[in-house]
Amino acid sequence: MRRREWLAASAALALGPGARAAAKARVLVVGGGWGGATAAKYLRLLSGGRIEVTLIDPQADFVSCPMSNLVLGGVWEMGDITRPRTALASGFGVNLVRDRVVSIDAGKREASLAAGPALRYDKLVLSPGVEMMWDSVEGLRAARDSGRILQAWSAGPETLALRRQIEALPDGGVFAIAIPEAPYRCPPAPYERACLVADFLQRAKPRAKLLILDANEDVTSKGPLFKRVWAERYAGMVEYRPQCKAVSVDAASNTVRFELADDVRADVLNLLPEMRAGALAVSSGLANSNGRWVNVDYRTFESTAARHVHVIGDAIQNVNAIPKSGHMANAQAKVAAAAIVAELSDWEPDPAPMLTNTCYSFVDAQRAVHVASVHRYEAAERTYRPVPGAGGLSAEPSEREARYAFNWARSIWADLFDPS
Amino acid sequence: MHRLLPLLIAMAALPARADDAAALRVRSLAAQCAACHGTEGHAVEGSLIAGLSGMPASYFSAQMKAFRSGARQGTVMPQLAKGFTPEQVEQLAAFFAAQRRRP
Numbered sequence: 389m390r391r392r393e394w395l396a397a398s399a400a401l402a403l404g405p406g407a408r409a410a411a412k413a414r415v416l417v418v419g420g421g422w423g424g425a426t427a428a429k430y431l432r433l434l435s436g437g438r439i440e441v442t443l444i445d446p447q448a449d450f451v452s453c454p455m456s457n458l459v460l461g462g463v464w465e466m467g468d469i470t471r472p473r474t475a476l477a478s479g480f481g482v483n484l485v486r487d488r489v490v491s492i493d494a495g496k497r498e499a500s501l502a503a504g505p506a507l508r509y510d511k512l513v514l515s516p517g518v519e520m521m522w523d524s525v526e527g528l529r530a531a532r533d534s535g536r537i538l539q540a541w542s543a544g545p546e547t548l549a550l551r552r553q554i555e556a557l558p559d560g561g562v563f564a565i566a567i568p569e570a571p572y573r574c575p576p577a578p579y580e581r582a583c584l585v586a587d588f589l590q591r592a593k594p595r596a597k598l599l600i601l602d603a604n605e606d607v608t609s610k611g612p613l614f615k616r617v618w619a620e621r622y623a624g625m626v627e628y629r630p631q632c633k634a635v636s637v638d639a640a641s642n643t644v645r646f647e648l649a650d651d652v653r654a655d656v657l658n659l660l661p662e663m664r665a666g667a668l669a670v671s672s673g674l675a676n677s678n679g680r681w682v683n684v685d686y687r688t689f690e691s692t693a694a695r696h697v698h699v700i701g702d703a704i705q706n707v708n709a710i711p712k713s714g715h716m717a718n719a720q721a722k723v724a725a726a727a728i729v730a731e732l733s734d735w736e737p738d739p740a741p742m743l744t745n746t747c748y749s750f751v752d753a754q755r756a757v758h759v760a761s762v763h764r765y766e767a768a769e770r771t772y773r774p775v776p777g778a779g780g781l782s783a784e785p786s787e788r789e790a791r792y793a794f795n796w797a798r799s800i801w802a803d804l805f806d807p808s
Numbered sequence: 809m810h811r812l813l814p815l816l817i818a819m820a821a822l823p824a825r826a827d828d829a830a831a832l833r834v835r836s837l838a839a840q841c842a843a844c845h846g847t848e849g850h851a852v853e854g855s856l857i858a859g860l861s862g863m864p865a866s867y868f869s870a871q872m873k874a875f876r877s878g879a880r881q882g883t884v885m886p887q888l889a890k891g892f893t894p895e896q897v898e899q900l901a902a903f904f905a906a907q908r909r910r911p
Contacts, residue, residue, distance in 0.1 A: 429847075430836075430839060433847070433848075434832060434835060434836060434839075715843055718843050719840055719843070722836055722839040722840065722842075723836065725836070726832055726833070726835075726836030726839075729832060730829065730832060733825075733828070733829070733832075735825070735828070735829040735832070736829065738832075738833045738836065738837075741836070741837075742837060742840055742891070742892075742896075743840070744840045744841075744843075744888060744891065746843070746844065746884050746888070758883065758884055760884045760887045760888055761887075761891075762888055762890070762891025762892070764891070775890070775891040775892075777890050778887060778888065778889075778890040778891030779887050779888070779890075779891065780887040782883065788883070789883055791856060792856060792857070792883060792884070795844075795852075795855060795856040795857060796843075796844055798852050798855075799843065799844050799845070799846060799851070799852050799855060799857075800843045800844070802846065802847070802852045803842045803843050803846065803847050806847070807847075808846055808847035808848050808850035
């Protein structure tokens with residue numbers, strides 16, 4: 389539907405119930421995670437129901453990556469991080485389609501599905517998350533397919549499988565997590581995972597060791613806070629090794645080789661390879677930043693490769709300290725939804741949108757820390773800049789912030805799906 | 809006459825459309841608060857942090873000012889409050905004050 393028809397529809401509504409309204413503008417949202425679910429809800433909310441919204445995801449339930457390290461640490465269970473998407477339909481009138489989009493034809497404005505018929509759109513929102521670059525570490529694809537070396541970097545069955553491996557770790561055994569060079573999904577998450585697994589091991593297997601093998605030169609997020617916790621709370625158990633870039637892995641011996649550092653053999657090897665935009669973004673030609681990430685017009689999150697396709701979340705090329713986080717995907721989804729509502733109404737999108745981020749990390753089962761930031765769109769530079777003086781870190785881990793972290797999860801999950 | 813009707817509708821709609829466009833911007837700015845404070849300021853049941861819906865505008869603005877200056881302590885809010893201009897704070901205050909507080 390073109391703008392004129394959209395306006396005709398609005399005019400018809402203004403004429404009252406007797407007038408026959410033209411078809412509503414239709415937006416397809418592909419991916420029902422942090423970005424996609426938020427986009428679907430806010431497209432309906434901000435348009436006052438004037439836009440028809442269809443959300444497509446192959447999974448019935450949403451499983452939250454943020455807080456999933458609590459499952460690995462034995463603090464929470466899968467049910468605690470799993471939510472149905474049904475309230476988007478009952479509360480907001482979003483059409484929920486359980487299917488997988490296999491391709492996008494931006495010229496015809498049509499998305500092809502694995503099972504159902506192709507769907508036409510006026511605007512498409514793509515929130516595809518990340519895909520592991522299996523071939524960036526030799527031997528990893530086979531090791532992963534055998535079920536021996538897991539990532540659990542998307543929450544779901546693999547989270548539980550990795551938890552089983554941790555439970556089966558012999559006392560005196562070694563758990564190692566290998567971190568790829570940034571950018572990757574959720575900068576502090578590997579360090580939080582190390583903390584929560586160490587917390588479990590201290591209780592259940594006190595002679596075990598935990599190695600953090602980081603391809604980066606230093607801890608990429610909340611560094612001073614994590615390092616102090618490792619040195620004090622987990623002294624003798626956790627060892628941090630920077631500049632460990634994994635190049636190959638041998639699943640038979642659970643040994644990882646690095647570009648420079650010595651080989652490491654571990655009983656449980658949680659090896660995270662480099663990441664890129666979700667598969668659909670890559671196969672659709674949207675990943676136009678080094679073939680890895682999606683360049684967007686940051687004011688509207690419209691792809692620079694395809695008109696009427698807005699891409700949000702971990703898949704986009706990040707600029708100026710914008711993290712790949714669930715909270716940030718939620719924030720971007722709202723800016724994109726507002727821009728789409730404005731464009732379909734023939735209004736100018738907000739010239740100065742804002743993004744906020746708040747990210748909690750647990751350092752043990754009782755205490756958490758946070759990092760927060762505010763980002764303002766600078767029209768002259770066509771990018772976001774952190775607002776000077778705003779944002780920051782916790783002074784120290786606290787039980788108070790752990791309570792806030794649990795509250796944050798409950799609140800933001802509701803913001804993704806639920807009527808208020 | 810009927811040929812003028814679309815024009816008349818367009819003219820009548822003009823001021824409202826400008827208002828709507830401005831309202832959309834404020835509403836989407838306020839949506840940045842929703843992740844922690846609830847959609848449109850309606851906090852989740854039993855929330856440890858304040859819902860913003862129905863909060864008097866003067867109280868909202870005063871709290872943001874206090875977070876900025878350090879007069880009011882906190883964890884995340886003193887850091888986030890510094891990210892918004894006084895004009896944005898006024899817009900947010902008016903938006904949340906206009907939301908009906910629910911029991």
